[in-house]
Structures are given as C-alpha cells and as structure tokens.
Amino acid sequence: MEYEIHKIIENGVTIYPATTSSAVIHPQVEKPLTQLINTYNMTALFPGEVENDEWSLQSSITYLDQRLASNCKVPGTRIMFLQNDQIKEYEYYTDTYTFSNPLGWKETGLNMTIVNEIEEAVFPVTPNFSIVPDIIEAGQETSITMIWSTYRRGTNVTANSINKINNEIVSGSSTSTELTLEGHSNRIFSFSTTYQGITRSVNAVVRGVYKTFYGAVDEGWIPTTENLKTSLSLSGVVGSKKMDWTGINLTNKCTAYAYDAVYGELVSITDANGFEYIDSYNKYTVEDENEISYYVYVLKNPTTISGFKQSFS
Secondary structure (H helix, E strand, C coil): CCCCCCCEEECCEEEECCCHHHHCECCCCCCEHHHHCCEEEHHHHCCCCCHHHCCCHHHHHHHHHCCCCHHHCCCCCEEEEEECCEEEEEEECCCCCCCCCHHHEEEECCCHHHHHHHHHHHCCCEEEEEEECCEEECCCCEEEEEEEEEEECCEECHHHCEEEECCEEECCCEEEEEECCCCCEEEEEEEEEEECCEEEEEEEEEEEECCEEEEEECCCCCCCCCCHHHHCEEEECCCCCCEEEEEEEEEEEEEEEEEEHHHCCCCCEECCCCCECHHHEEEEEEECCCCCEEEEEEECCCEEEEEEEEEEC
C-alpha cells in the first residue's frame, strides 16, 4: 500500500513539514515522531537553507520557530550545527523566554576548543630539536647533523607525527647535511611536528665564527698579521671570548691568547685559584690576512711554571 505525505498549511505557513517523522506515529505513546524528536542537527537536516550552511544559534532557532508546531517548542529541545569545524550544541532550557529568544537557550555538550586547550596544557606535545655542531668555522664547509623527536604523555611519538624542517617533510629522527657560513652569520633551522592535530615548532641556530688561537711566545713578542697564526696554536671553534687554558707549561715564556674582536674586550683573566691576572697582560688589536680583527692578550713578563691554568672571560 502506498501512502502520500502532504504538507499541512494554515494561513500560508507550513505547520507540519511533509516528512516521514511527521507522518509516523509511535505505537506506544501514539504521537508523531516529530513531537518525540528533541535534537535537531541543523547542518545535517537542513543543508542549503542558510548561506554556506553557516548556522548560528539565532538562525537555527528562527528557522525552527517558523516550522515546528507549538507542542514541539518545549524545554529540552536541542539544536546542533557545525561552526568553525566544531560541533556547537544548545538547549532550550526554560520557557520563561519564547522559543525564538536566545536568552532561553544555553550551550551544552563539550566545547572541543576548550577541551583541546586543556588537554594540550596538561599533556603538551613537546618537540625536541638540536644541531651538532651548532658552531662552525666561517668559510669552511662543515657537516652538521639535525636530531629531532616528539613526545606526548611521556611517550616518544616521533614515528606517528608529521615532522618538517624548514617546511620540508622529514622521516626518521635525524639527518645530515653540508653547510657553509660566512663569519658573524647565522642559519636558523625550524622544526615543526604535528601529532593528533596539534602542531608545535622549535628553532635551532648554527653560527659561523672565526677560530681562536693561543700559545707560548718569547719575551717581547708582538702580534702582527704575519705571525698571528704562525706563532700561536689553533684553539678551535669557540664562538665567544671565553676559554679555559689548562696544563700550561712554560720555560721563560709568555702566554698569548687571540680571538675575534667582535666579542669585545676581556674583563677577567684568572688562575685556578681565582687570582686576577688581567693587569699582567698587554692587549693588542691585529687584523689577519682576511681583515678580521683580533684582540690579542700577551703576558707582559716571561715566567717558568708547570700545570698552570688561565681562564679568559
């Protein structure tokens, strides 16, 4: 047997939509299903009824107020809609206000934005990112290794995360590359990780610096462009004016220490006991063959000593 469902119109207003739920009677309570349905998913049930399907509380209750029978506009009625990728849910909780008045509605359900914020605060996604070495000699191609990991709730979730370095997707937990930097320059590497929809990022910096030099010289030695690097030994890539020189053995010699002048003058030179020596040194400013300025500190008077320490800072 076939049935036809018709709209019931009174004064030009549809009071019962021509839907199956309006026509079907619940066998126990003997009421149409429309009267028993109390939750309306506006996005799913009424697509295309508002521009771009962007429902709001006001547009939802106005729409339903014009279409529901009065006995369906009762406290406990709920509406749902998708807004900014979140499900919003409201309940008509009091008939002190009319059905179409937003003051009679309260937000219910979980606000997932708030839930996600709380969860991230309690169980944050933690990215770890480092580069070895992070200080390299200026002008020299150097191999650097980038190492990363992602943790949440104390668990390493790197393999289950989307990981990027400088917006390029990377796999595994490390990678190596060659890098050349000019002096006094930096290269910033950005690591971002996304896990369970949460993205966090952290940066690491590699610096290009000029090497420092130190050594024992004869009394009266004065640094020049020609002898700066030939008379002194290479200290290495330090990246600051600070250096601890231990195990010094001198026989009628003077200590000398040279570093990139960009780091400023020394403020202290001490021994292992903290005794201050800076007044016992002469300071010179010398340019190397590349016109890089160096500060050079030379002990004024030669000495004979073993197992000595000088801390430059």
